[in-house]
Amino acid sequence: MRYKLGICVFVGVLTGADVAAQQRPATPLPGSVFQSPEARAMQSDDTSNPAMLWVEKGRSLWTKSDGATGKSCASCHGDLQTVMKGVAARYPLVDQKSKTLMNIEGRINNCRTDHQQAPPLPYESNELLSLTSAITYQSRGDVRLVGIDGAAEPFFTQGRALFEQRQGQLNLACVQCHDGQVGRKLRGDTVSQGQTHGWPAYRLEWQSMGSLHRRIRSCSIGVRAEVLPYGAPSYLALELYLAWRGGSLPMESPGVRR
Amino acid sequence: MAQLPVRIILPSTAKKGDIIEIKTLIQHAMETGYRRDDVGKPIPRDIITTFAVTYGGVEVFKADFNQGVAANPYVAFTTIATESGELVFTWLDERGAATIERRKVTVS
């Protein structure tokens, strides 16, 4: 019931609010700016950030042999810190071989199936979250640079359209909240620009680490729209658009979020 | 309970008599016993109940937890650097399963 009330109040606020035509925020702001001072402090202190437990676990998984080949990630790639520096900042990207849009989770699973001959790891499994966190952590502070031309262009266009498309029973588009309502209180949350540079993140609400797709699913549930499966092409396209939309924001994953 | 992911931050070297701060994190849901799963079935309580630290074989810190302790328990405490030696960190859950980690500190 509390849920319903929050949404109703919010829709009231939205009445008459025009969707900004702007495509990229003039000043991109990291998600942490919209968090409490305590959450921000926790995010910037690796010695108390609970997300670091997943990073640590990912580091140990990196050197663990698995699958029919008995190879570990390290067997092919070498030292995590050296070889994965800046990699996550270039994702998602179009995979040369499959011509599909791939995020870090997809890339890890591609290596598992094709190179390790191991089963793919499900989204939100401790293993996949840990590997994703450990890899993304190596790009902390790096500026995000994703390709949106050539093979990536159709995915980018799809992502933008999805971001601007009204959906759900509440008939709200991502852009209406994450552009039109930035800084406004929505129940306990402060609406941010919906940047993705802090993801995967530790969310107090979940009491755990979670993927970007889990975060977007929460937004879909919020507007009572159809919730798509993890790794769905639409979420991947959104992920590309959002990565571009962050402009020159540096990566800040693993973030701490309410 | 298999060995759970743990993070321990402490200086590897210290001057004798220095007070050092040790920060610890362990990955555990600290399930309260108050929540229900998707089909409405209560999720049983499952928590870490104690966390103890010995230094050179002597207990220097101990904590008892209830479900009021947040998920992925974080505890930071201090100890005097008395001698070079090993610190042993032990977390125990309600069923008696343990996660044990060791760290060395060199005291000059």
Added chain:
Amino acid sequence: MAPQQSKYAPSRRKVIASGLAVTTASLLHSPTRAEVEELTKTIFEITRGALPRYGRVKLTLPELAENGNLVSLLVNVDSPMTTDDYVKTIYILSEKNPLVIVARFHLTPRAGRARVRSNIRLATTQQVVALAEMSDGTFWQGGSSVIVTLAACIDGG
């Protein structure tokens, strides 16, 4: 950890006295009588009927917690931490959680300093008390109140 059972039942007068003390400290949130009594009862079970003194214990919590799932806590007790004068145990007690005792921290003189940090859960806006048992058998307490805002409505996934 089961709440401590004590054979020393506190006297009625003491319970009321301490109840008043707690209420004054948390006027803002007007806890129900039952909640105050539950906290007071636990305090007296721990102290075996003795009235804890205010002071020496500094409990730092955010004034406002955006989510009760994780509230950072820092407790400092003013003590020399020598072999004959140190803090033995620090109890973290909550007024409105389903269980009053949140955690106990046992220290020794080898801590050098009586300072502990942790993260706790708070069911709702309430008063939190840190109760320190000293090596000389005395009890000291400090408290802090935290406003816990409701969980976000935008969720479920």
